[in-house]
Amino acid sequence: MAARLELIALERFPLVEPGNDLAGLLMAALQDNQLTLQDGDVLVIAQKIVSKAEGRYIRLAEVQPSERAEALAAQADKDPRLVELILRESREVLRVRPGVIIVEHRNGYVHANAGIDKSNIRNSLLDPQVLLLPRDPDASARQLRRELARRSGTAPQIIINDSAGRAWRNGTVGMAIGTAGLLPVRSQVGERDLCDNVLEVTEPAEADELAAAASLLMGQAAQARPVVLARGACLQGAECGSGALLRERSRDLFR
C-alpha cells in the first residue's frame, strides 16, 4: 500500500506495427522519457499496442459469417462479419441489444463486442479491418516482463489494460486483462481494522484499480499515450496471471 503513487504516461510512443519488438519499443521509450526501471515499478500497457505488435488484425473481407452470426447481427444491428469474429472470440453471448453484444470472452472476462476494436487502427472504407484482443494477455505480459528484465536488469510488474463498460454504471474504466509478476487481488481477510475489528471480506482488486488509474492518463483520442509507468503502487509480487480477477460463473449473481 503506497503513500504516494506516481503515474507517468510515456510521451512520443511510436505507432506499433505487426511484428514490432514491443519490449524494444518500451525500452527505447523509457530512455526517450529519461526513465529507468526501478524495483516495484509497474508498466501498464494498453491492450491495443500488444494486439498490434502481435498482428491481431483481421480484414473483414476475409470473414465468412455463419448463420448464427447473421441472425445475431440482425438482432444487434451490426456487420455480420464483425459478429462472426465476436462469436469466435467468445465462450458465451450474455446480452444483445441494438449496437452491443456482451459476451464472455474466451479468456474469461465479460466484454462488449469481445473487445474487438475499430479505433486507432489504420483503416480504409473499402477494406475495413478490426483488431482482436491479444490471444493470451497473461502470456504476453509474462513475456514482456521477461524481456524487459533481460534487457534492463529489472523486472517490472506488467498490467495489460483495456477499457470496458460495466453493469450498473455509465462510462468505461480501465481493467486488467493480463498481468505478470503481481497479485491482482490483494487478500486482507483476517486483517484488523483501525478499531481492532477483524475485517470480514476486503479484497481490493488492485490490478484493476491501477489499470483504471493508468487509463485516466492514456486517453482514447489523437493524443493517445499507450504506456504508463506507475511508481509507488506497492503491488504484492506473485508469479501468477490475472485469473484471480475473474469471478467464477457459478458465483456470479449477474450473468
Next chain:
Amino acid sequence: MAARLELIALERFPLVEPGNDLAGLLMAALQDNQLTLQDGDVLVIAQKIVSKAEGRYIRLAEVQPSERAEALAAQADKDPRLVELILRESREVLRVRPGVIIVEHRNGYVHANAGIDKSNIRNSLLDPQVLLLPRDPDASARQLRRELARRSGTAPQIIINDSAGRAWRNGTVGMAIGTAGLLPVRSQVGERDLCDNVLEVTEPAEADELAAAASLLMGQAAQARPVVLARGACLQGAECGSGALLRERSRDLFR
C-alpha cells in the same frame, strides 16, 4: 488528460468523530503534510470519514426489524436489524445469497448491503453499531468544496469514494459515490482517434477511475489513509454531481 498524475495519501489523518468539521480537519491535514491546494487538484475522500463526521452511526439495538427484514435476513443469513437498515437505505433488492444482499441504494448505485459498514468503527459486542453511507454524498462533496474554497482560496474538485464489488469480476474497486466540481464521465464521442477515424462511443468514467486509483492508496486495514490528494488528473470542471455515473435502470442489461 494528464501526462503525469501524482497521488498523495495524507498521513496522520485523525480518527473522525460525529460533528467534526471535516473541512477543518482536511485543511489541518494538508498543512501537516506540507501540501497547499493548487488549481486542478482533486481531493478523494473515503466515504467512511464523511459518514462519521455526519454522524451516520446506528446502534443496532435501536432498530426494530420488519417482517420483510426478518424473512430476508433468514435468506441471507444476516442480522435482521442490519437487514432492516439495508432495506431502509435501498430502493430495490436485486440479488440475495447467504452473506450478501445486493441492492440499488436510494442514491442510485448498486451496492452490496447498501454500503453499510461494520469495519473501522468503534464497536462493542454488546452494543454493536454500523455506519450508513452519507445521506447525500454529492451534497457532502459540494459543501466540502465550498468550505475548502472559502478557507484556502482554491476550490479543489472533490470525489467521495467507496469500495464496491462488481458483476463478473472478483475483488472490490473504489468508485465515486459523490462528486463536486467535475464532470464524472468525459464525453469523447465525435473526437478523432490517432488514425483519424471518428471515435464511436468512448466515454471514460474518469471519476471512477480516479476513485479506484485513490482507493489503491487508502488501504482498508490498520494503516488506513482516508484522504488522497490527486495532482495532474486534469478532470474537466463542471457544476454537477455524480449522477452521470449511474446507468438508468431501463438501459441496464444486468439488473
